[in-house]
Amino acid sequence: MKQVTQLDFSGQKIFAGIDVHKKSWKISIRSEQMELRTFSQNPSANELSTYLKRNYPSADYHVVYEAGFCGFSYQREFAGSGINCIVVNPADVPTTGKEKQRKSDVVDCRKLGQALSKGQLTGIFIPGIEQQDDRDIIRTYNQMVKDQTRNKNRIRSWLHFQGITFGESESRYWSNVFTDWLKSLSLNPSARTVLDLKLQGYQQARGMVLAATRQVRTLSKQERYKKRIILIRTVPGIGEITALLFVTEVGDINRFKSFDALCDFVGLVPNTHSTGDKENVSGLTRRANHQLREKLIEASWTAIRTDPAMTMAFNNYCKRMKKNNAIIRIAKKMLNRIRYVMKNEVGYVTAVVK
Structure with missing residues (x-):
C-alpha cells in the first residue's frame, strides 16, 4: 500500500521578516518556537506567497517589512493573497547593540522575523490607493514650491555676489517688473x-507651480473632499491648500483614539530624554509628518492675527516663553479645533471652541 503524507499547519503561525531591496529580498522564516530558514529570492510578493503556501499549507501567515522606497505595493499584494502583512517604521524595530555593530541583510530580516513572532511590532497606517495618489498631488505641489524658492534664492545670491543692488520688496514678490529688470541688466x-x-530655471519652476496649483484646486473641489475642506476652513488661519493637505494626510480622523495620538502623528510633541532625576527637552520630535506640521505652524501665525481668542492665548503664552515656543502651543490649539470640526462635522464658531 502506498503511503501518502500531507502537511497541514492549521492552527499554527508562520512568520516572515523581509529585508526588501530593489534587486533581491533577504527573508527569514520562523515558527512560534524557532527560526526555520533564511534565504534570498527575487523581489516578488507573489513568489513568497507561493513559497509559504506550498511549504506550510493552511498556516496563519504573518509578514513584515520596513517602510521605504517600495511604499505599500507589496503589502497590498500580500493582502490580496490572504496573507497578513504589516509595514513598520524602521525606528520602531527592537535592535541590540551587537546588531547595530554588525548590520547586514541577514541580521535585518532575522530581527524583523523575531520581533514579529514575539508581537513586538506595530504596523503603520496604510492609506487606500485613492488617498495615497491624492496625497501625492499636494506633496508634489509642495516640492514644486520649494524648487521655485531655491531658484529664487540662487538668483538673489548671485546678484549679491556680483554686487548688484536691488529692492528687497521687489524681489520678495517677483513681479513681472522685477524679472524684466533682471533681463535688462547690462552684463558681460x-x-x-x-x-x-538661472532665470530660465526659475520660470520653468514657476510654470510647474502654476500647473500643480491648478491640480490642487481641482482636487479640492472633488465630492470626496469638498465637505470636509469647507468645515476645516471655518477654522481661522486655515486655507484651501492646508485643508486639503490635512484631509489627504490624515484620512479618517476617527483612526486616532485621542488628541495626543493625533499630536504624535503630526509631530507636535516634545523630544524628551529622561533618566533618573534629569529630564532634557530639546524642541519638537524629529518623528513627524513634516509637511503637515509646517503648514499648521504657518497657519497659526495667521490665526493669531485674525482670531481674537488665539491672539489672547498667544499673548498669555508670550509672558512666560519665547514666541517660537508660544506658536507651537497655538498650533496644538489649531489642531484640536480641526479635530473637533471633523469629528462632529460642524463648522467652527470663533472664540467658542476651546
Whole structure:
C-alpha cells in the first residue's frame, strides 16, 4: 500500500521578516518556537506567497517589512493573497547593540522575523490607493514650491555676489517688473549667460507651480473632499491648500483614539530624554509628518492675527516663553479645533471652541 503524507499547519503561525531591496529580498522564516530558514529570492510578493503556501499549507501567515522606497505595493499584494502583512517604521524595530555593530541583510530580516513572532511590532497606517495618489498631488505641489524658492534664492545670491543692488520688496514678490529688470541688466557675456540660465530655471519652476496649483484646486473641489475642506476652513488661519493637505494626510480622523495620538502623528510633541532625576527637552520630535506640521505652524501665525481668542492665548503664552515656543502651543490649539470640526462635522464658531 502506498503511503501518502500531507502537511497541514492549521492552527499554527508562520512568520516572515523581509529585508526588501530593489534587486533581491533577504527573508527569514520562523515558527512560534524557532527560526526555520533564511534565504534570498527575487523581489516578488507573489513568489513568497507561493513559497509559504506550498511549504506550510493552511498556516496563519504573518509578514513584515520596513517602510521605504517600495511604499505599500507589496503589502497590498500580500493582502490580496490572504496573507497578513504589516509595514513598520524602521525606528520602531527592537535592535541590540551587537546588531547595530554588525548590520547586514541577514541580521535585518532575522530581527524583523523575531520581533514579529514575539508581537513586538506595530504596523503603520496604510492609506487606500485613492488617498495615497491624492496625497501625492499636494506633496508634489509642495516640492514644486520649494524648487521655485531655491531658484529664487540662487538668483538673489548671485546678484549679491556680483554686487548688484536691488529692492528687497521687489524681489520678495517677483513681479513681472522685477524679472524684466533682471533681463535688462547690462552684463558681460558670461555673466549674462549665467543669469539667463538661472532665470530660465526659475520660470520653468514657476510654470510647474502654476500647473500643480491648478491640480490642487481641482482636487479640492472633488465630492470626496469638498465637505470636509469647507468645515476645516471655518477654522481661522486655515486655507484651501492646508485643508486639503490635512484631509489627504490624515484620512479618517476617527483612526486616532485621542488628541495626543493625533499630536504624535503630526509631530507636535516634545523630544524628551529622561533618566533618573534629569529630564532634557530639546524642541519638537524629529518623528513627524513634516509637511503637515509646517503648514499648521504657518497657519497659526495667521490665526493669531485674525482670531481674537488665539491672539489672547498667544499673548498669555508670550509672558512666560519665547514666541517660537508660544506658536507651537497655538498650533496644538489649531489642531484640536480641526479635530473637533471633523469629528462632529460642524463648522467652527470663533472664540467658542476651546
